[in-house]
Amino acid sequence: MGRKSKPGAAGETAFANDIVHPRQPAMLVGKGERPVQDSDEHLDVDHFMTCPPRCFHAAQAAPYLNFSPQEGAPRLLLVWGVRVCYTSTQPSYRPNGLKITIHTEKDHQSECNEGLNTMNLFFLMLRSSWKASVASIVLGGASGLATLTLITLIHKSFSNEGMQSAALPALFVVACTAVLVLQILSKCILTRLSQSTAARLQFELCNRIMAAPLPELESVGPHRLLATLGGDVGAITGALSNFPSVCASAMVLISGVGYLASLSIPLAACTVIMASFAIASYLAGVHWANFHLRQAREDRDEVSKQLQAMVFGIKELKANNRRCIDFLYDVLLPADTRMRERLIKGSDILGGAHTWGRLSLFIGIGLLIFVWPRMWTVTPETLMGYTLTIIYLTSPLDSILGWLPSLNHAAISLNKINSLGLMIDPAKAPVVNSANTGFRSIELRNVSYSYRSPIEGESGFHLGPVDLEVHPGEVLFIVGGNGCGKTTLAKILTGLYPLQSGEIYVDRYLIDNSSMGDYRQLFSTVFVEGHLFDRLIGMEPNPMLLRHWAKRLGIEDKVDFETGHLKTYKLSRGQHKRLAMLVACLDERPVFVFDEWAAEQDPTFKEIFYREIVPELKKKGRAVVAITHDDRYFFAADRVVKLVDGQVETAQKQGFAA
Numbered sequence: 001m002g003r004k005s006k007p008g009a010a011g012e013t014a015f016a017n018d019i020v021h022p023r024q025p026a027m028l029v030g031k032g033e034r035p036v037q038d039s040d041e042h043l044d045v046d047h048f049m050t051c052p053p054r055c056f057h058a059a060q061a062a063p064y065l066n067f068s069p070q071e072g073a074p075r076l077l078l079v080w081g082v083r084v085c086y087t088s089t090q091p092s093y094r095p096n097g098l099k100i101t102i103h104t105e106k107d108h109q110s111e112c113n114e115g116l117n118t119m120n121l122f123f124l125m126l127r128s129s130w131k132a133s134v135a136s137i138v139l140g141g142a143s144g145l146a147t148l149t150l151i152t153l154i155h156k157s158f159s160n161e162g163m164q165s166a167a168l169p170a171l172f173v174v175a176c177t178a179v180l181v182l183q184i185l186s187k188c189i190l191t192r193l194s195q196s197t198a199a200r201l202q203f204e205l206c207n208r209i210m211a212a213p214l215p216e217l218e219s220v221g222p223h224r225l226l227a228t229l230g231g232d233v234g235a236i237t238g239a240l241s242n243f244p245s246v247c248a249s250a251m252v253l254i255s256g257v258g259y260l261a262s263l264s265i266p267l268a269a270c271t272v273i274m275a276s277f278a279i280a281s282y283l284a285g286v287h288w289a290n291f292h293l294r295q296a297r298e299d300r301d302e303v304s305k306q307l308q309a310m311v312f313g314i315k316e317l318k319a320n321n322r323r324c325i326d327f328l329y330d331v332l333l334p335a336d337t338r339m340r341e342r343l344i345k346g347s348d349i350l351g352g353a354h355t356w357g358r359l360s361l362f363i364g365i366g367l368l369i370f371v372w373p374r375m376w377t378v379t380p381e382t383l384m385g386y387t388l389t390i391i392y393l394t395s396p397l398d399s400i401l402g403w404l405p406s407l408n409h410a411a412i413s414l415n416k417i418n419s420l421g422l423m424i425d426p427a428k429a430p431v432v433n434s435a436n437t438g439f440r441s442i443e444l445r446n447v448s449y450s451y452r453s454p455i456e457g458e459s460g461f462h463l464g465p466v467d468l469e470v471h472p473g474e475v476l477f478i479v480g481g482n483g484c485g486k487t488t489l490a491k492i493l494t495g496l497y498p499l500q501s502g503e504i505y506v507d508r509y510l511i512d513n514s515s516m517g518d519y520r521q522l523f524s525t526v527f528v529e530g531h532l533f534d535r536l537i538g539m540e541p542n543p544m545l546l547r548h549w550a551k552r553l554g555i556e557d558k559v560d561f562e563t564g565h566l567k568t569y570k571l572s573r574g575q576h577k578r579l580a581m582l583v584a585c586l587d588e589r590p591v592f593v594f595d596e597w598a599a600e601q602d603p604t605f606k607e608i609f610y611r612e613i614v615p616e617l618k619k620k621g622r623a624v625v626a627i628t629h630d631d632r633y634f635f636a637a638d639r640v641v642k643l644v645d646g647q648v649e650t651a652q653k654q655g656f657a658a
């Protein structure tokens with residue numbers, strides 16, 4: 001298979017900013033930059049520095065850096081000294097046997113454990129693109145100062161001295177050019193900064209989602225996750241990426257007030273008081289608007305849920321006009337209207353506060369022009385310079401005031417993300433090597449699991465306590481009526497659900513939180529609601545094996561053997577399952593778990609599954625755990641475990657008739 005031409009392969013992935021692919025050779029930088037070598041037994045990377053330092057989730061870094069996060073260890077690591085560079089020539093490189101000591105900083109340790117907060121996000125942005133942030137602040141500030149210089153030149157040009165000066169026009173041209181160049185540069189950098197911040201934030205969230213325990217994700221629901229990835233990331237990024245230009249505006253504002261003070265200190269003091277009043281009244285409006293905007297954010301989850309229902313239920317809607325109309329008018333529209341009404345209320349209040357903030361500045365200017373000269377002496381020239389400067393300063397002040405609502409939106413989005421409770425799974429991340437290592441036995445002892453009921457006061461479904469053993473080369477069928485807990489048991493067996501009680505042993509070694517990530521790698525799974533990626537990722541399939549399984553499963557036309565892409569569109573349910581089976585078989589893990597795989601297959605493929613595929617996997621020494629209702633084929637099992645209401649009722653040995 002031509003790996004080079006495989007589009008989207010990790011080697012060709014262009015990561016925005018400096019997000020690095022962790023599956024790369026670690027590179028020491030500092031004294032004598034060189035790649036990390038397999039012969040390096042121990043590296044104390046604290047002696048080396050990278051700039052900027054890289055952040056990894058422990059779970060993400062662990063398999064690649066051969067670092068084992070202990071219980072209670074930091075989940076986000078600030079790695080000083082390991083630079084990871086991508087190379088497509090060694091896609092599966094790993095520094096075997098290398099032990100890297102990762103030193104962490106306290107503030108970064110808590111970053112993931114405690115959830116995100118605004119300051120963390122500012123640091124996240126500054127850390128990931130600190131050069132761009134600083135450059136953008138400096139250039140923005142310089143361009144503002146150049147504009148302020150223009151104002152002072154205009155002011156000077158009205159004086160007698162200025163009218164006769166030959167230097168003033170030249171200075172004016174220089175200042176104009178400076179404004180043009182500095183503003184273009186600053187805006188270009190800001191655009192890049194904004195995109196890189198969005199990329200990093202989205203990446204950070206995706207990491208969290210991938211590292212979160214499955215039950216948490218299931219209880220959050222895909223609609224909320226999508227609303228967060230779609231909307232909240234944008235809201236936060238918008239606020240963060242404007243931060244440098246707000247800093248620049250603040251610089252200009254401070255310089256402007258300095259210039260005003262040079263003209264008249266009492267006038268400057270009076271201006272500061274008026275501006276403070278304008279900002280304070282504006283903030284009061286923001287606070288008021290928040291109430292509605294927070295509620296609107298909650299409503300967005302409901303809208304997202306209903307939109308998802310519409311997309312996935314389009315067949316059911318199309319088939320029934322009445323249902324379609326009811327859905328649009330009674331379900332979707334009310335949810336959307338409720339959200340928009342609250343958004344409108346919040347935005348109206350924000351708009352009013354913003355306008356009031358700006359207007360109060362003009363009221364201040366009016367007071368200065370019309371009232372001040374009647375009470376205190378001030379030259380018309382000073383007053384003119386003053387007025388020109390204040391009018392100019394309304395623009396940076398406006399940019400700061402305009403930024404506050406987006407910061408406000410960002411804070412609401414941030415709270416929303418934190419309320420999802422996406423805490424990082426303490427389980428150690430997978431180590432690829434372990435997937436292919438054999439095992440002698442997997443034992444579930446007294447395991448049980450309870451779902452929380454969505455109805456307050458009611459208890460959810462309870463499974464267990466269950467004892468179960470799986471051995472290599474053994475075929476185990478799990479049977480039972482609908483809702484008796486078969487899939488739940490499979491999710492516990494495969495480590496997707498954390499144990500609430502009981503233990504799992506592999507070869508008599510207890511699986512704990514730190515080894516759960518490794519444990520999961522023992523399984524190739526095909527679940528009923530399983531997703532198919534459109535390419536073979538996370539594996540380097542043997543081309544012979546790929547052809548073998550594609551032929552065996554009758555889906556040769558659904559695989560692009562050149563690129564390894566899977567034709568996942570326009571598949572029948574049965575073909576979808578067969579492609580999923582292909583991926584599982586290529587993964588070659590020691591245990592295969594199939595959740596009602598054959599349920600959607602035609603009689604021919606049912607036969608092929610039970611009479612050929614299962615025996616072939618068994619012959620290869622793989623364990624097969626299949627959830628099934630096909631009692632005609634129970635003969636293919638070495639053991640059949642029957643579940644009734646979450647309890648194992650019978651566990652039978654062989655002896656079924658063919």
Ligand SMILES: Nc1ncnc2c1ncn2[C@@H]1O[C@H](COP(=O)(O)OP(=O)(O)OP(=O)(O)O)[C@@H](O)[C@H]1O
Nearest residue numbers: 218451452460461481482483484485486487488489
């Ligand atoms: N995420 C969840 N939250 C709450 N309850 C759940 C959840 N998933 C499943 N259940 C409940 O747990 C019970 C067992 O579900 P499970 O999917 O394990 O059954 P099953 O034996 O695989 O059923 P089937 O043969 O219909 O696929 C059901 O009553 C179901 O309603």
